[in-house]
Structures are given as structure tokens and as C-alpha cells.
Amino acid sequence: xxxxxxxxxxxxxxxxxxxxxxxxxxxxxxxxxxxxxxxxxxxxxxxxxxxxxxxxxxxxxxxxxxxxxxxxxxxxxxxxxxxxxxxxxxxxxxxxxxxxxxxxxxxxxxxxxxxxxxxxxxxxxxxxxxxxxxxxxxxxxxxxxxxxxxxxxxxxxxxxxxxxxxxxxxxxxxxxxxxxxxxxxxxxxxxxxxxxxxxxxxxxxxxxxxxxxxxxxxxxxxxx
Amino acid sequence: xxxxxxxxxxxxxxxxxxxxxxxxxxxxxxxxxxxxxxxxxxxxxxxxxxxxxxxxxxxxxxxxxxxxxxxxxxxxxxxxxxxxxxxxxxxxxxxxxxxxxxxxxxxxxxxxxxxxxxxxxxxxxxxxxxxxxxxxxxxxxxxxxxxxxxxxxxxxxxxxxxxxxxxxxxxxxxxxxxxxxxxxxxxxxxxxxxxxxxxxxxxxxxxxxxxxxxxxxxxxxxxx
DNA sequence: AAGTGGTCTAGACCACCTT
DNA sequence: AGGTGGTCTAGACCACTTA
Numbered sequence: 001x002x003x004x005x006x007x008x009x010x011x012x013x014x015x016x017x018x019x020x021x022x023x024x025x026x027x028x029x030x031x032x033x034x035x036x037x038x039x040x041x042x043x044x045x046x047x048x049x050x051x052x053x054x055x056x057x058x059x060x061x062x063x064x065x066x067x068x069x070x071x072x073x074x075x076x077x078x079x080x081x082x083x084x085x086x087x088x089x090x091x092x093x094x095x096x097x098x099x100x101x102x103x104x105x106x107x108x109x110x111x112x113x114x115x116x117x118x119x120x121x122x123x124x125x126x127x128x129x130x131x132x133x134x135x136x137x138x139x140x141x142x143x144x145x146x147x148x149x150x151x152x153x154x155x156x157x158x159x160x161x162x163x164x165x166x167x168x169x170x171x172x173x174x175x176x177x178x179x180x181x182x183x184x185x186x187x188x189x190x191x192x193x194x195x196x197x198x199x200x201x202x203x204x205x206x207x208x209x210x211x212x213x214x215x216x217x218x219x220x221x222x223x224x
Numbered sequence: 225x226x227x228x229x230x231x232x233x234x235x236x237x238x239x240x241x242x243x244x245x246x247x248x249x250x251x252x253x254x255x256x257x258x259x260x261x262x263x264x265x266x267x268x269x270x271x272x273x274x275x276x277x278x279x280x281x282x283x284x285x286x287x288x289x290x291x292x293x294x295x296x297x298x299x300x301x302x303x304x305x306x307x308x309x310x311x312x313x314x315x316x317x318x319x320x321x322x323x324x325x326x327x328x329x330x331x332x333x334x335x336x337x338x339x340x341x342x343x344x345x346x347x348x349x350x351x352x353x354x355x356x357x358x359x360x361x362x363x364x365x366x367x368x369x370x371x372x373x374x375x376x377x378x379x380x381x382x383x384x385x386x387x388x389x390x391x392x393x394x395x396x397x398x399x400x401x402x403x404x405x406x407x408x409x410x411x412x413x414x415x416x417x418x419x420x421x422x423x424x425x426x427x428x429x430x431x432x433x434x435x436x437x438x439x440x441x442x443x444x445x446x447x448x
Numbered sequence: 449a450a451g452t453g454g455t456c457t458a459g460a461c462c463a464c465c466t467t
Numbered sequence: 468a469g470g471t472g473g474t475c476t477a478g479a480c481c482a483c484t485t486a
Contacts, residue, residue, distance in 0.1 A: 016455070061285040096324045097317070153313045153316060275475080451484085453481105455479105463472095
């Protein structure tokens with residue numbers, strides 16, 4: 001574990017030290033190098049990442065904001081328990097916000113937006129045939145982002161995005177993405193159809209079950 | 225403005241410096257001493273609060289987590305615009321989460337819980353007769369907390385609480401709490417009745433309009 | 449090219465938990 | 468009382484902006 005921080009330094013971008021520490025820490029927590037419950041001692045992290053206190057504290061603060069760790073004043077930080085209850089709670093919050101955003105979007109959506117959504121969906125299906133996972137993740141994220149941006153509620157979007165990286169990491173680490181490809185395609189088509197028909201009730205149903213299925217799928221994978 | 229930080233140091237509790245700075249900053253932002261858009265320069269805040277960089281940066285990080293300020297790497301922090309759009313967005317998020325929590329609570333609520341809710345409501349009404357604003361705020365918060373805790377979703381509760389202080393401060397600074405006392409009493413009674421009847425549809429309606437009314441009321445006050 | 453201001457380092461300080 | 472480890476200070480460093 002003598003790897004230096006620079007393992008996250010992508011392309012030529014200039015980043016702050018604390019953002020690099022944050023990404024390293026996130027990775028090390030999600031990869032289970034720091035298991036849930038582990039105390040994150042600053043002195044330890046200083047040696048591990050080769051930086052001094054301040055960037056570490058900043059990174060810890062930010063990760064606390066994401067709910068990944070918990071900081072107790074004068075006592076220190078520890079990795080939060082990522083158990084089924086927590087995942088279930090997060091998915092429930094995501095569901096109600098996502099359904100809300102989807103329905104709000106319906107009020108604003110234009111025919112042009114719908115065309116774009118169909119195009120994204122087509123790209124997703126093409127990528128799925130080629131088993132191009134990276135492209136699939138990108139299309140999936142684009143599909144939802146395009147839709148949600150129409151709702152014009154940055155604060156809600158922010159909550160969704162804050163947990164996205166965590167959820168995506170969990171999904172990958174339980175390696176279950178493969179077996180829901182067909183389902184996701186069908187569910188996205190249902191959402192698209194409801195939007196095209198501008199049918200609010202139908203859309204609510206489609207969006208709700210899309211979210212509930214994702215939740216059930218991850219929880220089932222976690223049971224092993 | 226040579227006031228020292230200790231103006232927030234309540235009772236005998238030992239607090240960290242950064243938490244005191246955070247509360248001071250929050251107050252100074254919400255009181256409009258730091259107007260929206262203002263750049264919060266660390267050097268300035270050092271002189272103002274008589275502390276050094278670190279506690280200030282920690283406080284800024286935390287306030288960014290609450291959405292009160294925005295930090296741009298290598299550029300600095302500035303106070304976020306608290307316009308009607310922002311308030312409207314926050315209230316929309318709160319509404320869907322609060323309705324969700326309320327409905328989840330209904331699944332778990334016992335007769336004993338219902339009794340406690342009635343008691344809290346009675347206390348609220350007593351306080352309102354005496355115009356005891358502090359006691360009213362306390363009962364109001366207790367009413368919702370008692371209910372929401374039954375839903376057993378700490379993450380959702382956390383989102384609600386994160387924005388509560390902000391919303392409460394805005395309410396106070398627009399000084400409109402007084403003219404909604406009777407409405408709040410009626411609305412809480414409706415919610416209580418729906419819970420007693422264990423009528424989900426009725427409860428959803430009551431909780432939704434409770435939230436929508438609060439939103440409309442604050443937005444109307446902000447228009448002046 | 450100089451100035452401003454955010455970022456990082458090193459070490460002192462002090463709260464909390466043991467013995 | 469001593470040790471551990473989080474918190475705070477002072478100053479160096481360096482990214483970004485203006486002229």
C-alpha cells in the first residue's frame with residue numbers, strides 16, 4: 001500500500017491535494033480496504049497518502065457530507081456501515097426524488113427532447129449488444145440526466161448525483177450489472193412510451209418500478 | 225463587527241472552534257450581513273472571528289454541504305443566492321420526502337405513538353394561546369420528529385434536518401410565523417385525524433397540503 | 449510580472465480516555 | 468498523570484488573475 005496519491009491524477013488536469021485524497025479515500029473505502037467501522041486516524045492517513053493534516057481533514061469533511069464516513073468531534077472519523085438497511089434507505093430516497101423529477105420533466109418536455117431521449121436509448125441498446133459496459137453506463141446516465149434537467153430543480157439533482165457514485169461503486173463491486181441489461185432496456189422503453197403519450201399515471205408507474213427493480217436487484221446481490 | 229466568536233458559545237458545552245465559526249457564519253449569512261454573492265475571503269474571516277485558517281476552512285466546507293455557500297477550488301467561497309427559485313426547490317424536495325416519511329410512519333405507528341402525538345399537539349395549541357413562540361417551535365419540531373422517526377430512514381431524516389435550520393432562519397427573518405398559527409393547528413389536526421383513522425389517502429392529502437401551504441406562505445412573504 | 453488569496457506543511461496545543 | 472490523537476496557529480508555497 002505504498003502507492004502514491006497520484007494514482008488518481010487523471011489527464012493533465014490540475015487538482016487540489018484534498019480532492020485527490022478524497023478520491024483515494026473513497027476508493028479505498030468502497031474497495032473495502034478500509035472496512036466499515038474502521039477508525040480513520042489522521043496520522044495513519046498522513047503516512048499512507050504522503051500529505052499533511054489539512055488536505056486529509058478537508059477530504060474527510062467532504063466524505064462526511066456524502067454520508068460515507070462519520071466524524072465525531074474530538075474523537076475522530078470512522079467508516080460508516082454500508083449495510084442493507086442503508087442501501088435500502090438510499091434507494092427509497094432516490095426513488096421518490098427520481099419519480100418527482102420525472103413527473104416534473106413531463107410538464108416541460110418538448111418533442112425535440114423526446115427525440116434526443118430516443119436517440120440515447122438507441123445508443124444504449126447498441127452498446128448493450130456489443131457488451132460495451134462503459135458506453136452503457138454513459139448512455140444510462142445521459143438518459144436520466146437529460147430527463148431530470150428538464151425538471152429545473154438543481155437541489156434535487158444534486159442529492160441524486162451525490163449518491164450516484166456510491167451506488168455505482170456498490171453495483172460494480174457486487175458485479176451484478178450484467179444480469180439486468182434486458183430489464184433496463186424494457187423499463188426505459190416503458191418510460192419513453194409514457195412520455196411520448198404524455199401519460200402521467202403511466203409514467204409514474206414506469207419510473208417507480210424502474211427504481212424498485214434496481215433496488216431489489218442490488219439488495220439481492222448483497223445477500224451473498 | 226469586532227464581536228468575538230463567543231457570542232454563540234451556549235451554556236457550558238465544550239465546542240470546537242470550527243463549529244462556532246460555522247454557526248457565526250450561518251448567522252451572518254442569514255442575517256444578510258454577508259449578502260448573497262459576497263466573496264468570503266479567508267483573510268477577512270480570520271480578522272473578523274479571531275481564529276486562523278483551518279477552522280474557517282472546515283466551517284466553509286460544512287456550509288457548502290448545506291448548500292449555503294459555494295466553493296470553487298483555487299478561487300474561493302461565495303454566498304449562494306437564496307432566491308425564490310432556490311426556496312421553492314428546497315420546499316419541493318422537503319414535501320416529497322416528508323410525505324414519504326409520513327406515509328411510511330403510518331405503517332408502523334402504534335396507539336401509544338398516536339397518544340403522544342395528540343399530547344404534543346395539545347401543548348402546541350396551549351403555547352399558541354400564550355403566544356410562546358419558542359415553545360411553539362419546539363412542539364412543532366417535536367410533532368414532526370416523533371412522526372418521522374417511526375419511518376426508520378435516518379438518511380431521509382438527515383436531509384430534512386439539514387435544511388431545517390436554513391428554512392427556520394428564513395421564516396424568522398421574514399417574520400411571518402405569526403400569521404399561520406391557526407392554519408398550522410388545523411393542518412396538524414387533519415394529519416392526526418388521518419393517522420387515527422389509518423387512512424392512507426387522506427393522510428397523503430393532509431401532509432401534502434401542509435407542506436404546500438408552508439411553501440406558499442414563505443414565498444409570498446419573500447415577495448416583499 | 450507582480451499581487452492576491454487559496455492551499456499545504458510543520459509543530460504546538462489541548463480534549464478525551466486510559467491507568 | 469500520561470498517552471493518544473484530534474484541533475489550531477503561523478508561515479511558506481503556489482495557482483490564478485490583473486496589468
